[in-house]
Amino acid sequence: MMNTLETPSTKFATIAPVNVTPSALNELRQLLYDHEVSPENGIRVGVKGGGCSGLSYVLGFDKKQDEDEEFDIDGVRFFMNPAHGMYLMGMEIDYINGLNNRGFTFQNPNASSSCGCGSSFAV
DSSP, rough: OOOEOOOOSOOOOOOOEEEEEEHHHHHHHHHHHHOOOTTOOOEEEEEEOTTTTTTEEEEEOOOOOOTTTEEETTTTEEEOOGGGHHTTTTTTEEEEEESSOEEEEEOHHHHHHEEESSSSEEO
C-alpha cells in the first residue's frame, strides 16, 4: 500500500501521518460510494476539544481547506490540518464489524489516557 502526501507545490511519496487498516479503508470507500461524495472531497481526520477525556477524534466527509495536508491511502483522499499532527502522528484507524461492537476505532500512541468508548483522549 503506497501512502502519498501532497503539498500545494509538490507531490512526493512518504508515510501518511495516520495508518488506516484495510478494514477501515473498505468501510470508508463504501461510505464514500453510498453517500455519493464527489471526487474532489475526501475524509477529514483531526481532533477537536471536548469529550470526556479532553479531545475528541474527527473523522468525516469534508472538502480540502487551504491549510490542510492532503494524503492518499490506497485511493482514499484524506485531509488533516497540520496543527493536528502532533496529536495524531502514528495513530491507527481501524473498523470493527462484530456482534457486540461496530464502528471505527482509534489506537493513538500519543494519548496518555482515553475514555471507555475510545472516541476521546488526553495527551
